[in-house]
Amino acid sequence: MPKGNLYVVSGPSGAGKSTICRKVRKMLGINLATSATTREPRTGEVHGVDYYFLSHAEFEKKIQEGAFLEYAKVHNNYYGTLKSEVENRVNQGEKVILEIDVQGGLQVKALYPDAHLIFFKTPNLEQLEARLRGRKTDSEETIQLRLKNSIEELKCEEKYDICIVNHTVEQACNDLIQIIEEKENLS
Ligand code: 5GP
Numbered sequence: 116m117p118k119g120n121l122y123v124v125s126g127p128s129g130a131g132k133s134t135i136c137r138k139v140r141k142m143l144g145i146n147l148a149t150s151a152t153t154r155e156p157r158t159g160e161v162h163g164v165d166y167y168f169l170s171h172a173e174f175e176k177k178i179q180e181g182a183f184l185e186y187a188k189v190h191n192n193y194y195g196t197l198k199s200e201v202e203n204r205v206n207q208g209e210k211v212i213l214e215i216d217v218q219g220g221l222q223v224k225a226l227y228p229d230a231h232l233i234f235f236k237t238p239n240l241e242q243l244e245a246r247l248r249g250r251k252t253d254s255e256e257t258i259q260l261r262l263k264n265s266i267e268e269l270k271c272e273e274k275y276d277i278c279i280v281n282h283t284v285e286q287a288c289n290d291l292i293q294i295i296e297e298k299e300n301l302s
Contacts, residue, residue: 119209120298121201121227124291125220126235127265128190129247131281135235136214138284139291148200148211151177154192157252167197185215185222190260194219210299217271231298233291234275238282240265 124132140147151167153174162168169177174193177183184202186195196213204211205227213223223230237243243265247258272278277294281287 117208117302119205119207119211120295120302121205121223121230122210122212122295122298123220123223123230123232124212124214124235125217125232125268125271125275127237127243127268128261129243129250129265130235130237131246131284131287132214132235134284135279135281135287135291136212138288139295140212142288143292143295145210145212146204148196148204148213150194150196150200150213150215151183151186152192152194154190154194169193184226185219187216187218187222189216189218190257190264196223210295217268217274221271221274231294232275232277233294234272234278235287236269236272236278236280238280 124136126132139145149163149167151169151174153169153171156162156165156168160166171193174195177195178186182197182199183195184198186193194216196215196219201211201213215223220232224232237246244262247253247261253261279287279290
């Protein structure tokens, strides 16, 4: 059986990756690969659905056990993709979307050179800041940290295969669907 394609979506916090990926996964019937993190759950987030919320000790134990396909420290917390969420699915021909930071994206590319790396950004930094503030989930300190890190993340755009600029949810969803359909038709 041919292996499934792996899509990696990265880009600054607040660029709209989660919303777009959630919608596209639903529209194309792609299963979610749930990441693990040490950050605190936001209101409404559910363990095992949005993330596996782990303590630092639990996360570090999983690192020692070799459970992660990739992991990184992002905004002072660990985030990682569990091998158990990806390997079987890809081997069984399923396509998988990972919504992860650029450090993780480049680790995945090293392991799976055929992975398709998609970079997501807003048209400018002002819109990014407005979106981060608009979701009203983060403290001022967290917003400032995320904005500072965004500038570093944006420097990695050139290492990605393709970039989507998020002007509207509808356009960004359509762009992502088109990229996935083109890649699926080629493989
Ligand atoms: P948030 O805290 O807003 O949910 O996510 C913060 C950042 O961590 C985002 O850029 C998100 O893409 C990234 N992230 C989420 N899951 C993973 C993961 O499994 N691995 C890595 N490397 N980054 C992740």
